[in-house]
Amino acid sequence: MLASVLQTLLEVQKIDRQLLTLEKAKGDLPQRLAELKQRLASSALKLEDIRTKLAATERERRALEGAISLAKERKKKYETQLFSVKNNKEYDAITLEIETTEKEIDQGETKVLGFFEEEKKLNDDVSSQQAALQQLEQEAREQEAELNLLLEETKNHVAELTNMRAGLAQSVKPNLLRTYERILRSREDSAVVQLSRGGCGGCGTRIPPQRMMEIREMKQIFFCENCGRILVWQEDEEAVAV
Known part of the structure; x- marks a missing residue:
């Protein structure tokens, strides 16, 4: 009978309310944990990006140091050649090469200093980002443990x-x-x-007497025209929270 089906729906609803209460007991913990894990992933990517930049800077600096070393060897070679020049033209040419090489060395060493400064900054950034990442990891572990305990x-x-x-749902x-x-x-x-008191127990909308009698018979399902809830009869007509 429809009356028993509606009564079953009320029982299902009681259970759904209990399940909802248990779900709400989690509060915003699942959402906060998800957001924290997103921040964790973003922080890890940022750390990886800094490390990549640091490695690239170190490679570039080492390559430049190699070029400077070769330039210094060339300079020594040119300086040695000065002792065997035979005329002013050769002397001027070698002197120009020495000056050009010295300028190359000076510029290179200046750039190397810049690389060292950049590496120091990046190393500091790595340390700072690692600390931030570790803090986020600790927070995530604590929140996950709290959620797991609750579950x-x-x-x-x-x-x-x-x-x-x-x-219960099988009979509906x-x-x-x-x-x-x-x-x-x-x-x-x-x-x-x-x-409830001649109206919908959900929104309070008044129900016409004829419709109330039809609902009482429970021969078909009626819905509140205002809120759309399923309406069932209550013998004592007291306000009830099912």
Whole structure:
């Protein structure tokens, strides 16, 4: 009979409310943990980016130091050649090469100093970012442990309620169960309400006497024209939170 089906829906709703209460007990912890993990991933990527820049700077500096070393060898070679020049033209040419090489060495060494400064800054950034990453990792571990503890404490109760709900739901036609679940998603507090003082127990909208009598007979399903909830009869007509 439809009356028993509606009563079953009320029982399903009681369980859904208990499950919702357990879910709300988590608060915003799952969301905060998800956001923290996103920050953690972003921080790890930033650290990797800094390390990549540091490695590139070190490679460039070492390459330049190699070029400076070769330039110094060339300079020594030119200076040695000065002792064997035979005329002023050769002397001027070698002297020019020495001056050019010295300028190359000076400019290179200046750049090397700049690289060292950049490396120091990047190393400092690595240390700072590592500390920030470790702090985030610690926070994530603590929040995850807190959430896991909460889940562990409620796991058995949730499983029991879920099984009870599944058993009750089997006696409700799938299309009616889907309708109930759709209403419950939009009306989080309740999808099935009893009449209260001649009105909808959900939103309070007045129900015409004739419709109230039809609802009392429970031969078909009626919905509140205002809030869309499923309406059922309440013998004592007291305001009830099912």
